[in-house]
Amino acid sequence: GAVVSQHPSRVICKSGTSVKIECRSLDFQATTMFWYRQFPKQSLMLMATSNEGSKATYEQGVEKDKFLINHASLTLSTLTVTSAHPEDSSFYICSAPTRRTYEQYFGPGTRLTVT
Amino acid sequence: GIQVEQSPPDLILQEGANSTLRCNFSDSVNNLQWFHQNPWGQLINLFYIPSGTKQNGRLSATTVATERYSLLYISSSQTTDSGVYFCAVKRGGSNYKLTFGKGTLLTVNP
Numbered sequence: 001g002a003v004v005s006q007h008p009s010r011v012i013c014k015s016g017t018s019v020k021i022e023c024r025s026l027d028f029q030a031t032t033m034f035w036y037r038q039f040p041k042q043s044l045m046l047m048a049t050s051n052e053g054s055k056a057t058y059e060q061g062v063e064k065d066k067f068l069i070n071h072a073s074l075t076l077s078t079l080t081v082t083s084a085h086p087e088d089s090s091f092y093i094c095s096a097p098t099r100r101t102y103e104q105y106f107g108p109g110t111r112l113t114v115t
Numbered sequence: 116g117i118q119v120e121q122s123p124p125d126l127i128l129q130e131g132a133n134s135t136l137r138c139n140f141s142d143s144v145n146n147l148q149w150f151h152q153n154p155w156g157q158l159i160n161l162f163y164i165p166s167g168t169k170q171n172g173r174l175s176a177t178t179v180a181t182e183r184y185s186l187l188y189i190s191s192s193q194t195t196d197s198g199v200y201f202c203a204v205k206r207g208g209s210n211y212k213l214t215f216g217k218g219t220l221l222t223v224n225p
């Protein structure tokens with residue numbers, strides 16, 4: 001199957017700082033990638049759709065100025081959590097669909113802790 | 116939007132037992148995937164099954180698209196099968212978005 005990587009796997013930062021998370025499709029090209037957030041013992045919540053070469057599309061209730069998304073190439077999307085606060089602490093996961101079948105593959109996730 | 120319901124929410128088994136997990140969805144779909152989220156949070160693709168039946172080792176899945184449900188069968192369960200199983204669906208159209216169910220937490224005891 002296709003491989004999606006994320007970096008870093010875990011990050012701890014102080015309140016008010018910004019954190020960048022990278023999502024890469026390693027063996028396929030992805031014009032679209034997705035960013036999810038998951039709280040403990042809950043399902044995945046879609047935050048935004050990252051589109052290569054154009055602006056991201058955010059789900060209702062997600063602050064686009066806080067969660068900046070850039071999809072600069074066919075294999076890389078980044079999520080920047082700006083001015084992070086403790087309530088932003090969560091598990092962030094990215095995914096990318098293969099163009100042939102639409103089957104989605106997920107990265108291993110990034111656990112963000114804001115102190 | 117489309118609704119996805121998974122049952123049961125929790126399931127506890129003894130090693131070696133069989134189980135069936137169910138996923139109901141409220142509208143027609145052209146993509147349905149089953150995932151296993153391991154204890155480290157990684158979602159593992161189990162099946163891409165918008166319709167029909169597939170088998171992979173001890174796991175198999177069946178989707179009856181006309182009746183809007185899918186079943187995941189786990190036979191001879193092992194402790195390593197523990198974790199959360201998610202069903203996710205995509206409606207027709209060019210949008211790739213998946214809608215997830217709330218998951219089934221499976222615990223397999225030795």
